[in-house]
Amino acid sequence: DTEVTQTPKHLVMGMTNKKSLKCEQHMGHRAMYWYKQKAKKPPELMFVYSYEKLSINESVPSRFSPECPNSSLLNLHLHALQPEDSALYLCASTSGVGPSYEQYFGPGTRLTVT
Amino acid sequence: GENVEQHPSTLSVQEGDSAVIKCTYSDSASNYFPWYKQELGKRPQLIIDIRSNVGEKKDQRIAVTLNKTAKHFSLHITETQPEDSAVYFCAARSTGGGNKLTFGTGTQLKVEL
Numbered sequence: 493d494t495e496v497t498q499t500p501k502h503l504v505m506g507m508t509n510k511k512s513l514k515c516e517q518h519m520g521h522r523a524m525y526w527y528k529q530k531a532k533k534p535p536e537l538m539f540v541y542s543y544e545k546l547s548i549n550e551s552v553p554s555r556f557s558p559e560c561p562n563s564s565l566l567n568l569h570l571h572a573l574q575p576e577d578s579a580l581y582l583c584a585s586t587s588g589v590g591p592s593y594e595q596y597f598g599p600g601t602r603l604t605v606t
Numbered sequence: 607g608e609n610v611e612q613h614p615s616t617l618s619v620q621e622g623d624s625a626v627i628k629c630t631y632s633d634s635a636s637n638y639f640p641w642y643k644q645e646l647g648k649r650p651q652l653i654i655d656i657r658s659n660v661g662e663k664k665d666q667r668i669a670v671t672l673n674k675t676a677k678h679f680s681l682h683i684t685e686t687q688p689e690d691s692a693v694y695f696c697a698a699r700s701t702g703g704g705n706k707l708t709f710g711t712g713t714q715l716k717v718e719l
Binding site: 523525532533534535537540542547548582586589593594595596597598599600 | 638640642648649650651652655693695705706707709710711712714
């Protein structure tokens with residue numbers, strides 16, 4: 493199994509809603525990531541988990557809350573989002589914690605905030 | 607921190623021609639350089655990567671070259687096909703940057719028939 497999976501594929505939510513994005517990998521990877529991507533732009537790093545601990549938070553607003561319940565699962569909890577938060581949210585993983593490990597992306601969740 | 611510049615932003619070639627995309631990086635401690643291809647509505651897909659102890663790597667029609675002294679690396683696609691049309695992102699990861707990949711701004715490649 494060489495895939496990173498994400499659910500849901502699409503999500504529409506209002507600014508007062510609470511929702512969660514889910515990411516899963518069964519490759520034994522020890523680092524997992526959340527990215528935000530706007531159209532025609534590169535992925536923008538949000539959070540990094542290494543060995544299930546948050547290691548990087550790129551000054552993301554608190555309305556985004558990450559969680560890593562176990563080594564295979566990564567969640568992103570959303571609350572009180574703004575329309576400008578509409579984007580493709582990508583999860584990724586790497587097999588090791590270090591600079592030269594290959595990073596694989598999931599298919600993403602297309603989020604629309606109304 | 608690391609800064610990656612990528613050129614050109616758009617590239618149009620005829621089918622069968624070669625395409626070259628260039629990136630420069632700022633952090634001399636960077637030692638891993640992947641290239642991603644992203645088709646419209648799809649995930650970024652790792653197509654080739656190179657580590658700093660190697661100057662060139664080739665995989666069928668795709669090759670990447672790295673010049674550590676000049677701090678630049680390039681993607682070469684030969685015999686381009688319409689299915690090569692996509693956005694290509696270069697990236698760099700530094701030994702001092704934890705697990706953070708810094709991406710270039712992307713190149714929209716269009717292969718015309």
